[in-house]
């Protein structure tokens with residue numbers, strides 16, 4: 150029986166705690182080696198897969214009741230450390246990361262999130278060893294084909310998805326540019342869900358290119374610069390209509406910095422979550438908890454904007470608490486005439 154990718158994959162990776170305590174590493178590894186065959190055997194039962202899927206369906210049904218972010222973005226950090234932790238080749242760590250991304254896209258699409266963007270390759274990543282850059286490019290190319298095929302397969306959960314590869318494509322080979330064009334064309338009609346893969350990308354490069362584009366247009370049309378608005382400028386950026394706002398940005402693996410990513414998009418109500426979990430370990434449950442937190446705080450914020458106070462409502466509901474509505478300064482009577490203690494009137 151063919152198991153879904155997430156089941157097969159989750160069972161091959163150790164838990165997060167292992168990365169934090171090197172002394173426990175060997176201990177966990179021994180347990181994992183003993184438990185893994187049993188877990189694999191259990192997972193081969195249809196009932197286990199059914200249970201896993203049913204639980205996911207229930208959780209997704211619950212979260213869909215509240216507000217869900219429109220645009221979620223990931224800084225997928227920690228693939229190499231994951232590979233090291235699991236005694237695997239670095240390539241395998243990146244492969245695990247690619248699989249995690251596709252699984253999370255599936256979950257996000259079902260939750261009703263309209264767009265996921267992922268920082269797959271920063272322009273600075275070209276400074277990595279040549280073999281690693283090649284490995285990443287090949288993996289990237291394979292994942293594009295996989296996504297494209299799934300987005301066009303009626304029975305696949307990713308069916309109806311649109312794929313966009315954004316960034317400075319002058320830095321990639323002509324073959325890769327061709328492939329990017331092809332997969333974008335093949336997924337053009339997907340309107341349920343969009344995945345933006347940022348490759349090779351940095352925010353400053355995105356802003357720089359948009360500024361250059363605007364200057365070029367205003368050289369042709371002198372009225373363009375005067376009519377340009379922030380919204381219009383934003384729509385010209387790589388992430389098109391999703392350039393305006395990233396509702397939730399998640400960075401894995403413990404680094405607390407943006408690394409030149411989502412600089413324009415992170416504003417006002419954007420939430421940034423830094424987690425120490427390595428990217429390949431960042432599964433459905435971790436995403437779910439992040440979304441739950443986002444949904445809770447967004448609700449509170451929306452109620453506050455409507456002038457609704459949960460505390461006041463609660464106090465009003467209690468019979469033994471005497472609550473007064475807030476009074477404005479203007480509605481108070483004028484203060485008495487001041488009398489000086491020194492006897493001198495003002």
Ligand SMILES: CC(C)=CCC/C(C)=C/CC/C(C)=C/COP(=O)(O)OP(=O)(O)O
Pocket residue numbers: 225226227228229230231243246247250251268269270271274285288289292293346402
């Ligand atoms: C679907 C698709 C196109 C997938 C792309 C594959 C993928 C997950 C790419 C991310 C590559 C990357 C530079 C990760 C950062 O981890 P790191 O190598 O910096 O790890 P470290 O922080 O442990 O050093």
